[in-house]
Amino acid sequence: MKNYAKLLMISTVFAVSLTAQTKDQMVKSIMDETYQNSQLETLAYELMDDIGPRLVGSPKMQQAHDWAVKRFQNWGIEAQNEQWGEWKAWERGPSSIEMVAPYSKSIEGMQLAWSPSTSAKGLTADVIMLPLFKNKEEFNSWLPKVKGRLVMVSQYLSSGRPDYNWKEYATPESFDKMKKETSDAADEWRKSIAVTGETSRTLNEKLEKAGAAGIVSSYWSRGFGVNKIFSANTKKIPVVDISLEDYGQLYRMIQHGKTPKLKINAQSKDKGTASTFNTVAVIKGSQKPEEFVILSAHLDSWDGGTGATDNGTGTITMMEVARILKKNYPNPKRTIVVGLWGSEEQGLNGSRGYVWTHKDQMPNVQAVFNQDNGTGRIANISGQGFLHSYHYLGRWLSAVPNDLTKDIKTTFPGFPGGGGSDHVSFIAAGAPSFMLGSLNWSYGNYTWHTNRDTYDKIVFDDVKSNVATIAILTYMASEDPEKASSEKIKMPTNSRTGEPMMWPEVKEPTRKGGLD
Structure with missing residues (x-):
């Protein structure tokens, strides 16, 4: 009996050691691929320069969806466009403005x-x-x-x-x-x-x-x-x-x-109505395929610039994470989903559409990682009101090299986001969802929804840092033996009304936009 107990202890120590070695090797593989074989510059060129701005309902938006599906499929990742609604179809043309008097x-x-x-x-x-x-x-x-x-x-x-x-x-x-x-x-x-x-x-x-x-x-x-x-x-x-x-x-x-007198020549095309989509890519889980780690970014943009930091950087980050994981972690324990949403800019419509259609997935979501605020490296993460988020996010973050996490500020358990980006659609459904907040890089003034949101504003060193961090977080969330808790905080009292504040509610997207 003593020999059996001793053998069991040795086997347990060996298993833990093997797991640690496996984790360390995976982290090294992710870091090597991120920094030695990055595809970010190519993806950024293709999305921002070659395709350009991605206004919902425009031909450029459809081109971006089709490009993303093809990119995923070329990496051996299953992908498709899922329709969630329709929108006014409009195509920007050349415009010029001249003062002709005085x-x-x-x-x-x-x-x-x-x-x-x-x-x-x-x-x-x-x-x-x-x-x-x-x-x-x-x-x-x-x-x-x-x-x-x-x-x-x-x-x-x-x-x-x-x-x-x-x-x-x-x-x-x-x-x-x-x-x-x-x-x-x-x-x-x-x-x-x-x-x-x-x-x-x-x-x-x-x-x-x-x-x-x-x-x-x-x-x-x-x-x-x-x-x-x-x-x-x-x-x-x-x-x-x-x-x-x-x-x-x-x-x-x-x-x-x-x-003063102006001459305006504005050529655009009203193209009627266009179907609107999300691009959804899936790496099927091998052990717990009905549990999900979701990588979230919106593919659409306003069209003053080319949508480089809002949210081209988020899009190419999640695509690059998927590429790296497919290469180094092709058989994840849980299913990894990449959602590139449409019409975030008009009210989180794409992600709301996904949550509405895939209600059955929401109780089985391990984590949603969302990025949508510029080119900067991750600087803050909130627990978004999930009571035990400290425990599992802390475990996952501990695997990320300190050089990438040393300046990240965390707030636990935090408070549920009520708007602003697509993680909110999932929070409303009770799925543990986290905004990976970035360094500012003058985002609000210089690139957010502006005519200067273009490729040259991307800071690729910071984006690579985010790719490595998110890839490791995704690996750790997928491998975690425990299902992440979705228990919510007790909401505080509204000081103005004296009533308890409410958790955000699931909302259906605007299915027909700009058509009235």
């Missing part, structure tokens, strides 16, 4: 998403500025003046210097003066819009109905040369966004009694 000048700008086109010859019209209103009657009295004109609908900003530039060089007195003047002007503008009874989303439609020839906006992103590029919100007249610098010049001309 003199000729090229204007920096572009048409907004879903903007109606001009004729082939373009549109030439006088420009007027939306004034400040004291009440709705003033607005209604002014409204007939827009007929046949291009209407400037954004607040005038007197300085195109970001705050950090002011803070670095201005005197404290000058900086404080600028901040107060900027704040006061913004308050005055908001109050003026409010009294019209319109919002930034409904104003363009109101001006269109009043006979405006087109809309000119400038949504400055508070960085040198950067503007946010969103949607037109008109049905028949073109909408363009122009740089702060050019917008300011037009405003000052009007203030000094000049009437």
Whole structure:
């Protein structure tokens, strides 16, 4: 009996030792493949430069889905496009904006998403500025003046210097003066819009109905040369966004009694309706195939730039993780799913569609790892309100080399995300889901939804760090003998209402978008 017990102890020690050796070898293989045979630059070129921006419903979006499926299949990974809805189909064409009076000048700008086109010859019209209103009657009295004109609908900003530039060089007195003047002007503008009874989303439609020839906006992103590029919100007249610098010049001309005239040529195509998809790739589990580790990123983007950091980097990260795991870990214990979602930008529609369709998977999800905030290396992870997340995430993170994790800040158990990115769709369904938050790299000002979100903003060293980290986390989550707990925290009381706060609810996606 003593010999049996001794043999059992030796066997157990050997098994633990063998498991540790296997883990160490897998981590080494992942690190070697990540840093010595990276495919990230190729994937980034193909997605951002060769395909380009990926607006939901556009031909480019469909091209990206088809490209991703082919890429996965070339790596020996099963993949397909799963339809979740339909969207207005629109294709961006070339656009140009010129000032033709009081003199000729090229204007920096572009048409907004879903903007109606001009004729082939373009549109030439006088420009007027939306004034400040004291009440709705003033607005209604002014409204007939827009007929046949291009209407400037954004607040005038007197300085195109970001705050950090002011803070670095201005005197404290000058900086404080600028901040107060900027704040006061913004308050005055908001109050003026409010009294019209319109919002930034409904104003363009109101001006269109009043006979405006087109809309000119400038949504400055508070960085040198950067503007946010969103949607037109008109049905028949073109909408363009122009740089702060050019917008300011037009405003000052009007203030000094000049009437600038612009020629806009915006060629786009209304292509009716398009089916909308998620690209879903699967590496089937060998021991627990009905349990899932899900790698999450959205494939769609706005189309001011090429969607490089929102969310091209997340997409190529998850694709590269899948490639590396298929090569080095082809028979995972649990099934590994890669979801590249569509229409995250219009309300998490793709991931909501996946959760809605695959409700049966949600109780069996081991973990969802989501990335969607720029090119930076992982800097923070929250437990998202899952009570025991510290225990299993801690185990998985412990296998990642310290060089990759030493600066990662964790918050446990955290609080469930209520919006912002696709992990929220899974959190709502009770699946342990985690946003892998990245270093900022001036994301909010310079690349998030802007005309400068392009390949050159990618920091590949940081993306490689994320690939290695996520690949190791995925391996560890797949191999873990225990099913990760999905027990939730007790939600706190809302200080405003005195009622307990609610866990996010599963929501069905918008199935038909932009079609009204």
